[in-house]
Amino acid sequence: MPAVYPIVPGHEIVGRVAKVGSAVTNYKPGDLAAVGCMVDSDGTCPHCKDGLEQFCPNLTLTFNSPDKHLGGVTYGGYSDSVVVDERFVLRVPSNLDLAGAAPLLCAGITTYSPKRRSGVTKGKKVGVVGLGGLGHMGVKFAHVLGAHVVVFTTSPGKKEDALRLGADEVVVSRNTDEMQKHAGSFDFILDAASADHDINAYINLLRRDGNITLVGAPEKPLGVSAFGLIMGRRSLSGSNIGGIGETQEMLDFCGAHNITADVEVVPIQKVNEAYERLLKSDVKYRFSIDMSSLKSDDRRDA
Ligand SMILES: [Zn+2]
Numbered sequence: 001m002p003a004v005y006p007i008v009p010g011h012e013i014v015g016r017v018a019k020v021g022s023a024v025t026n027y028k029p030g031d032l033a034a035v036g037c038m039v040d041s042d043g044t045c046p047h048c049k050d051g052l053e054q055f056c057p058n059l060t061l062t063f064n065s066p067d068k069h070l071g072g073v074t075y076g077g078y079s080d081s082v083v084v085d086e087r088f089v090l091r092v093p094s095n096l097d098l099a100g101a102a103p104l105l106c107a108g109i110t111t112y113s114p115k116r117r118s119g120v121t122k123g124k125k126v127g128v129v130g131l132g133g134l135g136h137m138g139v140k141f142a143h144v145l146g147a148h149v150v151v152f153t154t155s156p157g158k159k160e161d162a163l164r165l166g167a168d169e170v171v172v173s174r175n176t177d178e179m180q181k182h183a184g185s186f187d188f189i190l191d192a193a194s195a196d197h198d199i200n201a202y203i204n205l206l207r208r209d210g211n212i213t214l215v216g217a218p219e220k221p222l223g224v225s226a227f228g229l230i231m232g233r234r235s236l237s238g239s240n241i242g243g244i245g246e247t248q249e250m251l252d253f254c255g256a257h258n259i260t261a262d263v264e265v266v267p268i269q270k271v272n273e274a275y276e277r278l279l280k281s282d283v284k285y286r287f288s289i290d291m292s293s294l295k296s297d298d299r300r301d302a
Contacts, residue, residue, distance in 0.1 A: 004064055010077025011037040011062040012105040014098050015291070017089075024086050032092040034251065036105035037062055037241050039074060039084045051243040053088075078268065080294050090248050093255025099288040100260025103133065104251060106241065107261060107286060111138040111190060112250040113242035114213040115145060118188045122146030127186050129173070129202060130193035131158050131165075134215055136285040137261060138190045139165045144257045150182065152202070154195075161284070165262075173197075179205065184232065192216045203228035203236065214238045261286045267293030 013035040017027050027033060040060035041048050047055040060068060063076030076082070092101055111134055120126055126147040128138040135151070142149045143166025150169045151162040159170040171178050182205045189202050194216040202212055203225070211234070229236060242250065254260065262285045266274050274287045 001064065004073045007064055007073075008075035008078050009063050010079070010289075011035070012102045012107070012288075013062070013077035013082060014092055014102045014105070018081060020086075026086050027089060032094060032098070034090040034092045034101070034105055035062060035077065035082060035084050035088065036090065036109065036247055038244075039065075039088045040068065043087075051245045053243050054241045078271075078289065078291070080291055088244060090244070090251055092251060095255055095258060097260050099265045099290070100263050101251075101254070102288050103137070103261035103263065103286040104254055104259075105247070107133045107137045108254065108259075109242040109247045109250050110134055110215050110239065111192070112141050112253070113246055114190060114215065114237075114239040115141055115188070116246070117239075118211055118213065120145050120147050120188055124148070124187040125150070125185055125207075127152060127182075127189035127202065127205065128167075129189060129191045129197070130195075130216060131155075131162055131285075132192065132194075132281060133261070133283075133286045134192035135190075136165055138192055138215075139167055140259050142166070142190075144259060147187075150186075173201070184208075186210050188213070190215060194218055196220055199223075199236070200225045200228050203234055206232065206234045208232045209234065211235045211237060261288075263288040265290050267296075269293060 017029050017031045017033050019029060020027055038053060038059055039062050041053040041056035042058040045056050060074060063074050065074045067074045120142055124147045126142040127150045128135050129152045131151055131153050139149055139151055149167045150171055151167040152171050152173045154173055156172050162170045179201060184207050186205050186207060187210055189212040191212055191214045196218055199222045206212060224236060264283055265288050268289055277283055
């Protein structure tokens with residue numbers, strides 16, 4: 001989707017309700033609330049009826065999407081307020097750290113949804129490829145769901161951190177012998193790597209009927225060996241956030257298990273620096289912007 005400038009990004013938003021319209025029944029001023037990647041949908045298509053609003057052909061994304069009410073495009077969370085239909089507003093459990101809860105709205109639901117759909121529970125063996133913003137959430141969820149969690153990384157330096165986040169084992173993916181030890185043993189693998197990588201190496205680690213789900217988005221097409229899938233009836237799929245109902249379920253699950261993202265909080269003035277560091281994977285594991293810093297921004301008067 002082409003960016004329409006000026007653009008206001010931000011689709012992992014938490015804060016307190018400032019005002020409500022006269023027809024709003026579920027929220028009142030002062031409530032903790034969150035907004036994720038979408039702010040509206042038609043509510044009538046088969047996807048909406050199934051509670052999978054993220055696939056609605058008339059979906060309105062939180063930013064850079066045609067704005068049905070005001071014209072132009074929608075503006076996201078890098079601002080001091082956002083106006084959203086209450087159907088797309090979520091409740092944040094009060095025990096969660098707000099800065100750490102914000103990334104749940106995209107990174108959280110993106111990694112929670114495919115695990116739930118694949119029946120990740122106690123006794124299952126689950127792999128997570130890549131330990132970044134998405135991957136670190138994937139590890140936390142798989143661990144709390146009771147699975148035996150194996151993290152695949154290209155950086156041996158991430159081993160300790162992976163174990164701290166809940167991994168039972170860490171495999172350096174460049175080590176073919178180490179990879180081979182796990183051949184045919186995984187029920188489910190969450191592939192959160194956005195860099196170019198050999199997907200077949202992971203498909204071969206799946207057991208019969210195992211599934212690997214892509215949530216990372218490598219720039220180049222992946223070369224998939226048909227035999228890797230045919231032998232063992234394995235499957236390769238993709239997944240995209242979750243519906244509003246499932247997003248609320250995920251937030252409640254996080255509340256019950258006290259799960260948040262590991263974040264580094266930055267003021268809006270440091271957003272460009274944060275972006276540069278992000279490109280170098282120099283963040284553990286998500287930046288969270290304290291939007292109150294916007295009020296102290298001198299440039300607003302310039
Ligand atoms: Zn729809």
